Amino acid sequence: MSKILIFGHQNPDTDAIGAAIAFAELQRELGKDAEAVALGEPSEETQYALDYFKTAAPRVVETVANETDSVMLVDHNEFQQSVADIADVTVLSVVDHHRIANFETANPLYYRAEPVGCTSTIIYKMYKENHVEIPQAVAGMMLSAIVSDTLLFKSPTCTDEDVQAAKALAEIAGVDVEVYGLEMLKAGTKLSDKSVETLLDLDAKSFPMADKNVRIAQINTVDLAEVFARQAELEAAMAKANSENGYDLFLLVVTNILDSDSELLVVGDPKANVEKAFAVTLDNNRAFLQGVVSRKKQVVPQLTESFN
Amino acid sequence: MSKILIFGHQNPDTDAIGAAIAFAELQRELGKDAEAVALGEPSEETQYALDYFKTAAPRVVETVANETDSVMLVDHNEFQQSVADIADVTVLSVVDHHRIANFETANPLYYRAEPVGCTSTIIYKMYKENHVEIPQAVAGMMLSAIVSDTLLFKSPTCTDEDVQAAKALAEIAGVDVEVYGLEMLKAGTKLSDKSVETLLDLDAKSFPMADKNVRIAQINTVDLAEVFARQAELEAAMAKANSENGYDLFLLVVTNILDSDSELLVVGDPKANVEKAFAVTLDNNRAFLQGVVSRKKQVVPQLTESFN
Numbered sequence: 001m002s003k004i005l006i007f008g009h010q011n012p013d014t015d016a017i018g019a020a021i022a023f024a025e026l027q028r029e030l031g032k033d034a035e036a037v038a039l040g041e042p043s044e045e046t047q048y049a050l051d052y053f054k055t056a057a058p059r060v061v062e063t064v065a066n067e068t069d070s071v072m073l074v075d076h077n078e079f080q081q082s083v084a085d086i087a088d089v090t091v092l093s094v095v096d097h098h099r100i101a102n103f104e105t106a107n108p109l110y111y112r113a114e115p116v117g118c119t120s121t122i123i124y125k126m127y128k129e130n131h132v133e134i135p136q137a138v139a140g141m142m143l144s145a146i147v148s149d150t151l152l153f154k155s156p157t158c159t160d161e162d163v164q165a166a167k168a169l170a171e172i173a174g175v176d177v178e179v180y181g182l183e184m185l186k187a188g189t190k191l192s193d194k195s196v197e198t199l200l201d202l203d204a205k206s207f208p209m210a211d212k213n214v215r216i217a218q219i220n221t222v223d224l225a226e227v228f229a230r231q232a233e234l235e236a237a238m239a240k241a242n243s244e245n246g247y248d249l250f251l252l253v254v255t256n257i258l259d260s261d262s263e264l265l266v267v268g269d270p271k272a273n274v275e276k277a278f279a280v281t282l283d284n285n286r287a288f289l290q291g292v293v294s295r296k297k298q299v300v301p302q303l304t305e306s307f308n
Numbered sequence: 309m310s311k312i313l314i315f316g317h318q319n320p321d322t323d324a325i326g327a328a329i330a331f332a333e334l335q336r337e338l339g340k341d342a343e344a345v346a347l348g349e350p351s352e353e354t355q356y357a358l359d360y361f362k363t364a365a366p367r368v369v370e371t372v373a374n375e376t377d378s379v380m381l382v383d384h385n386e387f388q389q390s391v392a393d394i395a396d397v398t399v400l401s402v403v404d405h406h407r408i409a410n411f412e413t414a415n416p417l418y419y420r421a422e423p424v425g426c427t428s429t430i431i432y433k434m435y436k437e438n439h440v441e442i443p444q445a446v447a448g449m450m451l452s453a454i455v456s457d458t459l460l461f462k463s464p465t466c467t468d469e470d471v472q473a474a475k476a477l478a479e480i481a482g483v484d485v486e487v488y489g490l491e492m493l494k495a496g497t498k499l500s501d502k503s504v505e506t507l508l509d510l511d512a513k514s515f516p517m518a519d520k521n522v523r524i525a526q527i528n529t530v531d532l533a534e535v536f537a538r539q540a541e542l543e544a545a546m547a548k549a550n551s552e553n554g555y556d557l558f559l560l561v562v563t564n565i566l567d568s569d570s571e572l573l574v575v576g577d578p579k580a581n582v583e584k585a586f587a588v589t590l591d592n593n594r595a596f597l598q599g600v601v602s603r604k605k606q607v608v609p610q611l612t613e614s615f616n
Contacts, residue, residue: 097416098416099412099414099417100408100411100412100419101412102412103408103411103412104407104408104409104411105407105408105409106407106609106612107407107609108405108406108407108421108423108604109407109408109421110421110422111408111419111420112419112420112421113416113417113418113419114416115417115418129437296416301414301415304414
């Protein structure tokens with residue numbers, strides 16, 4: 001059998017990359033020939049973690065069927081968020097913490113999903129269940145993933161299991177969670193030197209809702225005003241992305257990681273569903289979302305519901 | 309929250325019922341208000357196990373949304389094999405050993421699938437991971453499920469994990485695996501007093517393949533000739549089932565559990581796909597399938613492939 005490729009979703013965040021690294025290491029310890037790859041370059045936040053723990057970024061791949069017949073997915077399952085030729089290979093295993101949709105296999109497989117804040121928390125449990133020791137750098141990447149996904153435990157997606165896993169991993173990694181975590185999150189908020197196209201692509205996912213194709217991007221910042229100073233430029237890029245990629249509706253969720261609130265920017269239609277979903281009135285295509293930091297728990301379900 | 313209902317697939321086999329009983333017991337031990345129910349009456353094989361281990365058959369339900377808003381599935385995931393109103397409730401958890409298809413949720417959930425021979429083998433591991441003791445009768449039902457799904461370890465779906473789990477469960481249950489197992493399997497082969505309609509419904513599942521609706525039923529026997537003495541009657545009932553339920557193709561797999569072979573009976577179209585799938589020529593709508601005992605591993609993938 002050819003080498004098993006293991007990867008997270010497109011536009012990889014720190015969990016997509018950290019979980020792939022950690023799960024590939026676990027699979028190798030269990031005797032499999034496995035390599036972590038990525039469906040995109042690491043973000044600055046992820047690069048901060050990789051540098052800190054002296055870990056090489058996974059090789060970026062566009063397709064996989066040209067080099068393997070079997071893959072394992074982490075941190076996603078929906079085919080539209082996966083590699084372009086996912087339907088041409090066998091999915092041996094999935095580890096994820098999202099809803100299941102638009103996913104199917106011809107054969108039985110390993111699938112491990114739990115409704116926790118981060119895929120790396122589940123992988124931490126799998127290391128323990130298999131009695132495999134976690135190397136320091138791998139522990140650091142898994143810790144970084146948990147900090148990233150839970151916004152340092154402030155997201156409503158964060159569970160007690162995430163907090164406990166992060167504490168144990170911080171000990172192995174030899175860092176202070178709060179100090180390291182805030183530095184890592186801040187490293188991901190250096191936005192001023194990035195093009196609006198890059199900002200919109202940092203952490204963006206597509207979701208079919210009713211008969212519409214909805215794109216939802218999220219940016220973390222410590223300064224909302226800095227981002228919205230470029231509102232006109234952002235809106236133009238969102239409109240262009242809509243027409244080029246067939247999105248009907250583009251939501252940009254700009255999250256202030258210090259205050260744990262978000263400001264929403266919306267381009268496309270139907271905007272009425274957005275207003276209904278969050279019980280807000282868009283003003284200048286914007287709305288303030290008090291206490292909203294989680295796309296998965298505070299944006300996608302509400303918007304899905306408003307389309308049904 | 310209302311009581312969580314836990315159930316296996318329609319036309320329940322011993323794993324569908326045994327795994328539901330075992331997983332409900334585990335959930336109760338973990339503090340959940342859970343009840344095992346079933347989407348049909350137990351087969352004679354399952355009833356033999358229930359009687360032997362002095363366990364009540366789970367209550368049979370037709371729908372669930374009338375009494376709960378949340379369910380857990382065992383031994384299946386495809387909605388067409390589940391309760392009729394599955395789309396109206398929240399699936400909190402799935403434990404299964406089949407392919408994933410026609411399954412989706414709005415929210416993150418627990419999903420535990422492994423490519424082993426029996427769902428009860430996975431549930432046995434979950435008891436151990438959670439350090440919960442398995443009561444004798446529950447161990448007996450889980451053992452019965454493993455014996456049933458693996459045809460006493462002879463099926464190609466059987467893994468070393470199934471064998472190990474069965475040995476450990478037999479010790480808790482206080483029975484000899486081989487002696488108890490063969491008696492239980494034989495209890496499921498008293499076919500002569502059953503109507504052909506009952507035979508066709510004992511262990512039957514529907515599978516969408518390309519644009520066709522394929523029904524595949526399986527019967528275990530120790531005497532192929534006894535079953536095929538009623539061939540004309542079986543064919544008439546299969547043709548009636550096709551027209552009444554919109555099946556295009558009906559396969560009946562009659563498995564000799566002593567010899568580990570099967571004889572196939574086919575009604576409907578396209579028959580050419582069946583011949584291609586198993587490299588046989590149907591004669592009098594029948595074909596002998598040497599060494600075939602597993603619908604999941606030796607029938608469904610081959611037939612699916614021939615449709616693609």
